[in-house]
Each structure stands twice: as C-alpha cells, then as structure tokens.
Amino acid sequence: MDKLIQIQDYNSPYGQLILGSFQEKLVICDWKHRKMRLAIDRRIQTELGATYQFSNSSLIHSTIEQLEEYFKGSRIAFNIPIRFCGTEFQKSVWQALLLIPYGKTTSYLQLSENLNNPKAIRAVASANGANALSIIVPCHRIIGTDGKLVGYAGGLRAKQKLLSLENKAGNTEQLSLFS
Template sequence: MIRVRSYRSSCGELLLGDFQDRLCLCDWRYRRRREAVDRRLQRYLQADFEPGDSQLLQQTVAQLEQYFAGDRQVFSVPLRFAGSEFQQRVWQALVEIPYGERVSYLELAKRVGDANAVRAVAAANGANALSILVPCHRVVASDGALTGYAGGLRAKQYLLQLEQPIRQESLF
C-alpha cells in the first residue's frame, strides 16, 4: 500500500506518499502527467494508493514547512525511487545539486555519464515523482532560461528565488 495525503505548499498543492517507510511521492497534484506518474509508482512498487497519514508523511510536511520558511536546505527523509535504472541515476544526480545552485540539462547529462543523453535526461527529470526533495527545479536550459516544470513555471521560479541567498549590503 502507498499511503497518500495532500499538502498545500506556498506555491501549489502536492501529493505525498510513503511506501514501506520511505517517501515515494512528493509531486504536484495538478501536473500534466499525474496519471502516468501514479501508474508508474503502482507498477514499480506493486502497490495501490490509499488515503492516510504516517509519521514519515508528517515528518515530510514538517521538513517542507521548514524549507518554505527558509530554515531547511537539505531533506533527511528516506526516499524510494520508482523508475528505470537510468531514471534513478538521473534522480540521484538531482539530489546532489546543492541548494541554491542551478545546472543545465547538458551538465546533468554529463554528470550521469552521457553528454549525448540530454533529451533522455530531460525526460527522466520530468518523470521525477519526488519534486522539491529531488530538486528537478534546479535544472534550467543552457542559456539559463526556465523550461518546463511539473508544478508550472511559476512554481519553478518561486522555488529558485526561495533558494537564493539574501544579499545584505554593507552599511559602511
């Protein structure tokens, strides 16, 4: 069973899900590919969705609240990826992008070992079911432009701005 609950963030509604004490879902409720992501999770985990709550989901909410308040840069909840080996390599590379940094799809492809796999990397990035915790919002076009995001470009821009340090001007 994948236990699922909703969470309303400051930039959109998310669905959270846990499976065997690991977070497997933190994704935008109203994304374009909602059903495809849900079917993939059910197929890989061989489990059905059931509304509910758990200590892990509550911990996830608490960490998301800290993140949105600017008090958390790294998440510590255990994650469960549900995808192909290639997708999992891409998602692991996403986790390794530091808070406040941005990389291009080309750079991400290089990090997973194949500079020619930009489109495949972009597709895996788009299939990420653990948004924010697996920070696909930190991936941008080579020219720095914001490109597609499951939560919408407004949410992507919001998250990137949230992660920018506040620069204080010297008083002297």
C-alpha cells in the same frame, strides 16, 4: 494488490502536492495537478505492487514538517528516507539531481555530462520530468543552457518562486550555473 501506499494531499505555498509513503520511505512528493499525474501514479503503483489509500503516516507528517521548514527558508536539505520508482537510467538522473547544491542551478546538458552521457540530453530531460519526488529531489534546479527557465511539473511560476526562495534564504550570490 494488498499492499498500500499511504497518500495525503498537502497545500504548499507553491501549489498542491500529493505525498505518499510506502514501507517507511517517501515514494511521492509531486504536484497534484501535473500533466503526467496518471502515468506517474501508475508507474509507482505497478513497481511497488501496491495501491493508493488516503491516510496519514509518521513519514508523511515528517515530510510536511521538513517542507514547511524549507518554505520558511530554515531548511536547505531534507533527511527523509526515499525510494525511487523508475528505470535504472531515471534513478541515475534523480541521484544526480540530489547533488545539485541548494541555491545553485545546472542545465540538462551539464547534468548529462555529469552522468558521462553528453548525448543523452533529451533522455535526461525526460527523466527529470518523470521525477515523482519534486522539491525533495530538486528538479526545479534545472534550467536551460541559456540560463532561462524551462519546463517544470509544478509550472514555471512555482519553479521561479522555488529558485528565488533558495537564492534569498541561502544568502547566495545570484543563481549561478553549477558544474
């Protein structure tokens, strides 16, 4: 493998992230110390036929700038070119996550219904958990059908803080389910 994925660690206010760019597209913005770290890294490197190399890129720099604006509450959407690495089903779930508005939440059930596959709740949850572009692709906006917080790669504390940030910065009403 001669191709390289440029990666860099980033200490966000919510935890340590790993950022990676490949051919001017962001392929990873993920929690550095998550349970699925090795499996996700393997999936990305295998699909791209590339290996990680610690180095900076203009795209990583832009991503950090946009993340910092987001964390300060002055950015509600990202305009970073991204590339998904996963199955077609996973990519469809991740695309659906991009449609959840800032400051809103939805459930796995609603997400599976939006994908016209209401029986695929577990598969949708699994794809959500395999998201390698956390925050940029807002998997933190998924909550349980009962309105409770459910699993998150960055931990439930980080998830709560991200949802609170969006609720506060977006000047929206209380976090509500998005259909």
